[in-house]
Amino acid sequence: MIYAKNNPIPSDCGKRYRQCFEYMFCFSKGQPKTFNPLTEPTKSAGQKIKAFRITEVGRGNLPDEDIGREIKTQRKLGNIFYYNVGTSSSRDRIAFEHPAIFPEQLCEDQIRTWTNEGDLVYDCFMGSGTTAKTAHLLDREWLGSEISAEYVALAERRVAIYQGELKVASFK
Ligand SMILES: C[S@@+](CC[C@H](N)C(=O)[O-])C[C@H]1O[C@@H](n2cnc3c(N)ncnc32)[C@H](O)[C@@H]1O
CATH class of the missing domain: 3.40.50.150 (Vaccinia Virus protein VP39)
Known part of the structure; x- marks a missing residue:
C-alpha cells in the first residue's frame, strides 16, 4: 500500500x-x-453492468445490452x-x-x-x-x-x- x-x-x-x-x-x-x-460508494450503484465490445470502429459499452449483474453499492x-x-x-x-x-x-x-x-x-x-x-x-x-x-x-x-x-x- x-x-x-x-x-x-x-x-x-x-x-x-x-x-x-x-x-x-x-x-x-x-x-x-x-x-x-x-469501502467507498460506487458511482453507478444499482445500474446493470453493460456489455463491452471492441469493434473495427471503436470500443465501449453497449447501452442496450447488459450482462445481467448489478453494480454493487460499495467497493473496496x-x-x-x-x-x-x-x-x-x-x-x-x-x-x-x-x-x-x-x-x-x-x-x-x-x-x-x-x-x-x-x-x-x-x-x-x-x-x-x-x-x-x-x-x-x-x-x-x-x-x-x-x-x-x-x-x-x-x-x-x-x-x-x-x-x-x-x-x-x-x-x-
Ligand atoms: C517515526 S517515529 C514513530 C512515531 C509514531 N508512529 C507516532 O505516531 O508517534 C519512530 C520511533 O522509533 C523509535 N526507535 C528507533 N529505533 C528504535 C528501536 N530500536 N527500538 C524501539 N524504538 C526505536 C524512535 O525513537 C522514534 O520515536
Missing part, C-alpha cells in the same frame, strides 16, 4: 520530483487472519491512502512534542482493516503513542516498545488522557 501525503513538507530535492509518499507493507504468515476492508478502497500530514496528523497538542508522528487516521484505517476488537496491536516504534491511543479507542489491546525514555514518557502521558477519567474523545 502507499501512504500518500496531501501536504508533504516542502523541500528542494534537486533533479527529482517532490517526495510525497511512503510504502506501507502488510506481512503475514499465509493469508492475513483478519481483513475488514474499508484502492491501495493508495491519502492523508493530511503535519498539524493535521492529530488533535492532541501533546503529540507534537514528538518530531515524526504519523496521522491518526492512517493508524485507525490500518487497525480497523487488520484487527478485530479485543486483538493485540503491537507498535515496535511507539514514538508519541499514536498506535496505543488509537488501539485503545477502537477497543483493541496494545503493546509498544520505544528506545527513547523521553518518548516513552510522552506516550504514557498521551495515552493516560484517553485511558483515564480524562477520556475526551471516541472514534465510535
Whole structure:
C-alpha cells in the first residue's frame, strides 16, 4: 500500500520530483487472519453492468445490452491512502512534542482493516503513542516498545488522557 501525503513538507530535492509518499507493507504468515476492508460508494450503484465490445470502429459499452449483474453499492478502497500530514496528523497538542508522528487516521484505517476488537496491536516504534491511543479507542489491546525514555514518557502521558477519567474523545 502507499501512504500518500496531501501536504508533504516542502523541500528542494534537486533533479527529482517532490517526495510525497511512503510504502506501507502488510506481512503475514499465509493469508492475513483478519481483513475488514474499508469501502467507498460506487458511482453507478444499482445500474446493470453493460456489455463491452471492441469493434473495427471503436470500443465501449453497449447501452442496450447488459450482462445481467448489478453494480454493487460499495467497493473496496484502492491501495493508495491519502492523508493530511503535519498539524493535521492529530488533535492532541501533546503529540507534537514528538518530531515524526504519523496521522491518526492512517493508524485507525490500518487497525480497523487488520484487527478485530479485543486483538493485540503491537507498535515496535511507539514514538508519541499514536498506535496505543488509537488501539485503545477502537477497543483493541496494545503493546509498544520505544528506545527513547523521553518518548516513552510522552506516550504514557498521551495515552493516560484517553485511558483515564480524562477520556475526551471516541472514534465510535
Ligand atoms: C517515526 S517515529 C514513530 C512515531 C509514531 N508512529 C507516532 O505516531 O508517534 C519512530 C520511533 O522509533 C523509535 N526507535 C528507533 N529505533 C528504535 C528501536 N530500536 N527500538 C524501539 N524504538 C526505536 C524512535 O525513537 C522514534 O520515536
